[in-house]
Amino acid sequence: MSKLLEVTDLRTHFFTRDGVVKAVDGVSFSLDYGQTLAIVGESGSGKSVTAMSIMGLIPDPPGKIVEGDILFKGDSMLAMEPAEVRKLRGDRIAMIFQDPMTSLNPVYRVGHQIGESLRIHRGMTKREAFDRAVELLDLVGIPNPRERAKDYPHQFSGGMRQRAMIAMALSCDPDILIADEPTTALDVTIQAQILELMIELQDRTGTAIIMITHDLGVVADMADDVMVMYAGKPVEFGTADEVFYKPLHPYTWGLLDSLPRHDVSEKGTLEPIQGQPPSLIRVPRGCSFHPRCPYARVKCVKEVPELVPVEGGHASGCHFSVDPSFRKGEAAVCREVV
Amino acid sequence: MTPEHLNWDHDKDPDMIPLDAGGHPSRQSESGDHITASAGHIDVGEISTSSRTLWGDAWYRLRRNKLALVALVWIVFMILLAVTADLWVPQTLGDPIVLPQDTAAAKLLPPSADHPFGTDKLGREIVSRIIYGARVSLSVGVLAVSISLVIGLIFGGLAAYYGGLWDTLIMRTADVFFAFPYVLFAITLIAVLGPSYRNVFIAIGILGWPSIARVFRSSILSVKENEYVDAARAVGASDLRIMFRHILPNSIAPIVVYTTMSIGSAILSEAALSFLGMGVQPPTPSWGGMLSDARAFLFSAPHMMLFPGIAILTTVLAFVLMGDGLRDALDVKMKD
Numbered sequence: 001m002s003k004l005l006e007v008t009d010l011r012t013h014f015f016t017r018d019g020v021v022k023a024v025d026g027v028s029f030s031l032d033y034g035q036t037l038a039i040v041g042e043s044g045s046g047k048s049v050t051a052m053s054i055m056g057l058i059p060d061p062p063g064k065i066v067e068g069d070i071l072f073k074g075d076s077m078l079a080m081e082p083a084e085v086r087k088l089r090g091d092r093i094a095m096i097f098q099d100p101m102t103s104l105n106p107v108y109r110v111g112h113q114i115g116e117s118l119r120i121h122r123g124m125t126k127r128e129a130f131d132r133a134v135e136l137l138d139l140v141g142i143p144n145p146r147e148r149a150k151d152y153p154h155q156f157s158g159g160m161r162q163r164a165m166i167a168m169a170l171s172c173d174p175d176i177l178i179a180d181e182p183t184t185a186l187d188v189t190i191q192a193q194i195l196e197l198m199i200e201l202q203d204r205t206g207t208a209i210i211m212i213t214h215d216l217g218v219v220a221d222m223a224d225d226v227m228v229m230y231a232g233k234p235v236e237f238g239t240a241d242e243v244f245y246k247p248l249h250p251y252t253w254g255l256l257d258s259l260p261r262h263d264v265s266e267k268g269t270l271e272p273i274q275g276q277p278p279s280l281i282r283v284p285r286g287c288s289f290h291p292r293c294p295y296a297r298v299k300c301v302k303e304v305p306e307l308v309p310v311e312g313g314h315a316s317g318c319h320f321s322v323d324p325s326f327r328k329g330e331a332a333v334c335r336e337v338v
Numbered sequence: 339m340t341p342e343h344l345n346w347d348h349d350k351d352p353d354m355i356p357l358d359a360g361g362h363p364s365r366q367s368e369s370g371d372h373i374t375a376s377a378g379h380i381d382v383g384e385i386s387t388s389s390r391t392l393w394g395d396a397w398y399r400l401r402r403n404k405l406a407l408v409a410l411v412w413i414v415f416m417i418l419l420a421v422t423a424d425l426w427v428p429q430t431l432g433d434p435i436v437l438p439q440d441t442a443a444a445k446l447l448p449p450s451a452d453h454p455f456g457t458d459k460l461g462r463e464i465v466s467r468i469i470y471g472a473r474v475s476l477s478v479g480v481l482a483v484s485i486s487l488v489i490g491l492i493f494g495g496l497a498a499y500y501g502g503l504w505d506t507l508i509m510r511t512a513d514v515f516f517a518f519p520y521v522l523f524a525i526t527l528i529a530v531l532g533p534s535y536r537n538v539f540i541a542i543g544i545l546g547w548p549s550i551a552r553v554f555r556s557s558i559l560s561v562k563e564n565e566y567v568d569a570a571r572a573v574g575a576s577d578l579r580i581m582f583r584h585i586l587p588n589s590i591a592p593i594v595v596y597t598t599m600s601i602g603s604a605i606l607s608e609a610a611l612s613f614l615g616m617g618v619q620p621p622t623p624s625w626g627g628m629l630s631d632a633r634a635f636l637f638s639a640p641h642m643m644l645f646p647g648i649a650i651l652t653t654v655l656a657f658v659l660m661g662d663g664l665r666d667a668l669d670v671k672m673k674d
Contacts, residue, residue, distance in 0.1 A: 055571075057568065057571055057572065086576065089573065090574035090575075094572065094573070097568065097569055098565075103565040103568070105564075105566040105588070106566075116570070116573055117574060120574050152395075165569070168573065
């Protein structure tokens with residue numbers, strides 16, 4: 001049987017006046033029912049564009065998927081008619097957006113908006129959709145759901161709006177839920193509640209989740225697999241445990257070192273990754289991370305590293321990851337600084 | 339925050355009653371059972387379920403704006419006068435067009451009990467002429483703006499929706515319209531069409547569309563960038579559904595505001611054109627025409643100038659203030 005979702009060598013480029021922005025440049029992964037994949041990276045690493053490509057929501061022009069394929073249950077979404085993709089969207093593949101404050105339409109009642117995809121995809125009447133929306137609001141933990149469904153978004157707090165967004169995304173029992181930084185705009189206590197809610201709902205419905213985030217804490221809580229992206233390319237792929245406890249790529253080391261940890265003494269300083277993410281129009285030659293990498297060698301400037309499996313499914317896009325002494329030696333040194 | 343909030347009396351506020359060990363409002367509180375009981379009723383849902391509609395919300399805020407309310411009352415008053423004029427004005431106040439039998443004795447009389455606003459150079463009642471002038475002014479205002487609206491919404495919508503060549507073509511045409519001096523353009527148009535009631539509102543309407551198109555276009559473009567449009571796309575809504583259900587309702591507020599103000603300026607334009615003799619032709623009374631008539635009697639009969647002037651001023655001001663009030667009331671971003 002074919003996988004639920006299979007992305008092979010996806011390349012999404014934006015053709016702008018200043019040049020071609022290679023926002024996503026060779027991303028592959030697959031996803032099965034009940035699985036959670038986390039896509040991690042800094043701003044501008046191509047995480048969101050990957051999600052938008054799967055949703056078929058890349059604005060064209062200027063964006064275009066120039067290569068690769070997205071298979072949903074074995075069918076290529078890129079070969080489908082726009083109307084067919086639209087039928088999947090919201091029904092089989094749903095999305096939660098980053099900013100709950102702006103992702104609800106201010107002129108409609110919350111219940112009406114949650115019911116929108118039910119009216120579109122299930123042909124429900126307004127009343128049926130509203131009743132279902134009330135159930136969904138109850139499911140995501142909004143007290144007094146029948147009353148609150150009649151509220152307008154401005155009467156909801158940020159956390160409640162994100163719950164409403166989750167209710168909206170789950171309304172048609174999607175196979176895949178794409179969450180684009182669902183907790184970034186929320187404060188920490190609410191973040192934890194929202195993540196908990198998502199985990200709970202996943203247990204109940206078996207939905208596969210693609211979690212896009214720059215917050216490694218979120219990843220640790222939820223993900224089965226982790227893909228670390230840098231400058232449009234995946235640089236490391238593995239299970240959450242592998243990426244957290246045996247990270248291979250210097251960029252992942254950097255990400256982990258810039259994370260506050262409570263198991264390390266408080267005197268330790270955080271080590272930010274030096275420099276800025278590169279412009280995606282002029283990606284550095286060779287390994288795109290080399291200008292910021294403390295271990296860069298001449299080879300890194302000359303050759304583009306491939307994402308190759310190192311141990312089992314754990315893959316890294318660094319020339320030196322295959323060398324155990326590189327990992328054990330320099331990585332250990334690096335980690336001790338923390 | 340209102341001063342009441344700042345000077346609240348802690349002892350009387352039910353939220354300030356000390357809790358007992360169980361987390362319930364203390365019965366020992368000196369405020370007594372009455373307040374304790376009401377405090378027990380409060381729960382989060384009850385406080386925030388006053389769910390108003392968007393327009394109900396706007397009306398609530400408009401109602402608190404005294405200036406806009408006065409403007410609204412004035413506009414409604416003028417509309418009532420204009421609509422009902424035929425029923426009572428000629429019979430009680432005097433005919434606005436037909437000359438009195440003894441013109442020489444009746445002309446240029448100052449305001450008095452018999453002639454509330456005085457009479458004009460032909461002995462007609464100025465008060466009647468002002469009421470009938472309101473018909474012309476208000477109807478030209480509304481009709482002209484309707485024309486601007488239809489053209490402006492279509493072109494503004496097309497420019498925003500299709501972008502690219504359409505956008506350039508439409509917006510550059512609008513720029514060409516803006517480049518001409520307004521009154522001069524209107525006079526030229528009317529010179530071609532011929533001065534009449536109909537041609538005045540057509541001319542003003544045609545000249546008004548570029549601003550409406552601009553406002554509408556920019557409003558759509560800014561709404562389009564909102565995340566809820568992406569969200570609607572993500573639930574599988576079609577382009578048409580997104581346009582009409584998600585983008586239009588959110589871009590309509592600035593149009594409502596702008597339309598209200600435009601009626602004011604259309605009334606002003608009509609008055610200006612009538613003043614120049616390019617508008618409604620005599621003997622039909624119009625405020626601008628009355629002002630024009632009054633020029634010769636500026637010092638001998640200043641009331642001829644005064645009352646039409648006040649009518650124009652108050653009506654235009656009312657529409658502008660009303661538009662101001664609507665802008666404050668409809669601004670979604672102003673909500674807490």
